[in-house]
Amino acid sequence: MPAADWRVARVAPQRRATVTRAQVETITARALGLFGLVFGAQTVPLALEQSAALVDGTGAALMAVLYGSIVALAVATITKVAVRVACLAFAGLFVAALLAWPFLVDDAAALADSTPWLYYLLTVATTAAVVALRPLWAAAYTFVVPAVYGVIRLSPAGGAVEPLLAVLDAMYAVVLGVVVLAIVTMLRQAAEAVDSAQEAALQRYDVAARQHANEIERVKIDALVHDSVLTTLLSAAAAVTPEQQALAARMARDAVKRLDEASANGPRAFDRVGLPVLVRRLRAALTTFSTPFTVRVVNAGGVELPVEAVEALYTASVQAMVNSLQHADEPGRQARRELRIRGVRAGGCVIEIADNGAGFDPARVPAERLGLRVSIEERMANAGGTAEVTSRPGHGTTITVAWPAGAGGSA
Incomplete structure (x- = not known):
């Protein structure tokens, strides 16, 4: 590498590993996919047990829809394809399942004093809303959906529990959702700040590197013009004999070649x-x-x-x-x-x-x-x-x- 290029490359800063907004989104989504699978697996025995209390066939259909959407969500987060769509789909399907629950229960007495298995997926749904929606809409989902669940808990289809227990269940889901929303929002804001700072630093470095490279190039071209071009012109002006004219021609060809090489090795940015x-x-x-x-x-x-x-x-x-x-x-x-x-x-x-x-x-x-x-x-x-x-x-x-x-x- 020529000395001038080496000096330009030497000033390039070493980039540190930073947490970007894209990495935060990837980590959050994959954590959601993993815990969605874990929570879903934990509810399978209870879902099978409570299926007997539902209208024939609806229990299996409800499990297929929600568990299938959880699996699709996990696959989307791993492959990083249509993550937001998968999160929105699960959050929407969960709301639909929650609203349909009172109409699907055929034997309310079998669910007395028991918790509908949908409750254990409520946190997964609120987290999916946090990943997919803007903070304001995610906050609305985090408060409204647990409130709907609390109302269902008061009904026979939800176990006909005491109002205090229904409120506590709903508040517990709200608290978990708010915690997730706050953590994800803070991580996003911190990552955006890091991204903005890195972008500004790289732009400043790019300007400085280009200015430095241009200055080095100017010095190199000045030296080339002085050493080759001017010397060639003086030799050509003083050439009288054929030998001197041939020497001037060779010097001119060499000067042109060096100018071409200099133009091909212009300043570069290395970051x-x-x-x-x-x-x-x-x-x-x-x-x-x-x-x-x-x-x-x-x-x-x-x-x-x-x-x-x-x-x-x-x-x-x-x-x-x-x-x-x-x-x-x-x-x-x-x-x-x-x-x-x-x-x-x-x-x-x-x-x-x-x-x-x-x-x-x-x-x-x-x-x-x-x-x-x-x-x-x-x-x-x-x-x-x-x-x-x-x-x-x-x-x-x-x-x-x-x-x-x-x-x-x-x-």
């Missing part, structure tokens, strides 16, 4: 940035637009990209979104727009900006229109990535930017 940082920057950019985009993020955790790639992906994506806002809408109809971000293995990213708007023929875009050719395609090519435009008049537009080149095909 890497987590893909969630890019996701947050794109979400922040969306807040400045008057028209909404549906955002879908897949496999962002654990993916890291070079700073230059992040900058290229961000700039090209924002330009593509601006193009969609300017050209996709048709008279009397507003296009639907999506921003899809997908991590590829541990070091790649594919971003799709899609709409169902007016569309266009890419081959007929004038050469003087620089939005696609320079701001998107050339920018991604210069960073080592690719950009692809898919569009037809009347069929919408999809712009796909990927880094590194070929990441879109290997995802």
